[in-house]
Amino acid sequence: MRAGLLQLSVGDRPADNVGPVREAVRAAVTGGAGFVLTPECTNCISADRKHQQQVLGLEDEDPVLAMLRDEAARARIWLLAGSVIVKTGDDSDPRFANRSVLIGPDGSVTARYDKIHLFDVQVSETETYRESNGIRPGDRAVTAQTDFATLGLSVCYDIRFPHLYRALAKAGAQVLTVPAAFSPVTGEAHWETLLRARAIETGCYVLAPAQTGEHPQTTGRKRATYGHALAVAPWGEVLADAGTAPGVIFADLDMAEVEKARARVPSLTHDRPYAAPETPA
Numbered sequence: 614m615r616a617g618l619l620q621l622s623v624g625d626r627p628a629d630n631v632g633p634v635r636e637a638v639r640a641a642v643t644g645g646a647g648f649v650l651t652p653e654c655t656n657c658i659s660a661d662r663k664h665q666q667q668v669l670g671l672e673d674e675d676p677v678l679a680m681l682r683d684e685a686a687r688a689r690i691w692l693l694a695g696s697v698i699v700k701t702g703d704d705s706d707p708r709f710a711n712r713s714v715l716i717g718p719d720g721s722v723t724a725r726y727d728k729i730h731l732f733d734v735q736v737s738e739t740e741t742y743r744e745s746n747g748i749r750p751g752d753r754a755v756t757a758q759t760d761f762a763t764l765g766l767s768v769c770y771d772i773r774f775p776h777l778y779r780a781l782a783k784a785g786a787q788v789l790t791v792p793a794a795f796s797p798v799t800g801e802a803h804w805e806t807l808l809r810a811r812a813i814e815t816g817c818y819v820l821a822p823a824q825t826g827e828h829p830q831t832t833g834r835k836r837a838t839y840g841h842a843l844a845v846a847p848w849g850e851v852l853a854d855a856g857t858a859p860g861v862i863f864a865d866l867d868m869a870e871v872e873k874a875r876a877r878v879p880s881l882t883h884d885r886p887y888a889a890p891e892t893p894a
Contacts, residue, residue, distance in 0.1 A: 621822075621825070624831070645863070651692075655677055658838075661830075661832045661833030670700055710728075723757060772811060775810070795838060804839060812847055812848075846874075
């Protein structure tokens with residue numbers, strides 16, 4: 614299976630993102646991809662919560678997701694909407710979901726994953742993120758079956774929590790998806806290292822489509838992302854790196870390579886029980 618990983622620079626209005634995202638999907642299909650992956654926040658990047666409330670809707674109201682479902686059905690491909698920011702309709706918690714959506718070749722939604730780990734960090738004196746102010750965390754890890762592999766779904770900041778990926782691999786995942794909108798500061802320091810580590814630890818392919826560059830904003834503070842969409846093999850080799858320009862990268866997936874890596878270092882079968890460390894007095 615050939616995977617096509619999109620690298621995008623979307624803005625803060627979903628309707629304006631439909632056309633550019635569609636063009637990128639079609640470029641991936643033209644390049645032979647039967648599995649296309651888009652980055653985190655494919656429908657909208659914005660730090661303005663009031664603006665988000667105005668332009669975002671429920672999952673079945675989102676124009677970008679509707680277009681992606683149409684494109685999957687038109688090209689008869691598997692398509693991962695890396696994430697879309699959507700309302701949940703839950704009056705008890707009005708925050709959005711940061712939701713990864715797997716779409717089958719008939720255009721139907723086959724799996725959903727709501728991002729569990731939220732990016733609440735102060736990267737520097739001038740760069741602070743509080744994702745949990747606007748996003749409610751998910752509480753369920755998700756694997757999904759396709760006709761070419763079992764996928765383990767995740768989103769961006771999840772990459773720093775290796776126990777999630779070990780659980781996904783032990784549940785049968787052969788390909789880990791990590792759509793992202795990574796900070797330039799943390800991306801430069803940690804992005805490739807984290808992705809390669811998760812591949813090596815699990816013997817999985819790791820596919821990480823990404824947002825990149827300065828994002829068009831009609832309101833609120835400016836937002837920039839790191840880019841470098843990456844495909845990593847089960848043994849840890851980087852198969853493709855998108856650099857910093859929008860576009861598409863490709864990786865050919867062979868599940869025999871998953872089995873080969875796991876046979877060489879079968880660490881997924883070597884877990885041992887142990888007592889938790891005591892808290893120092």
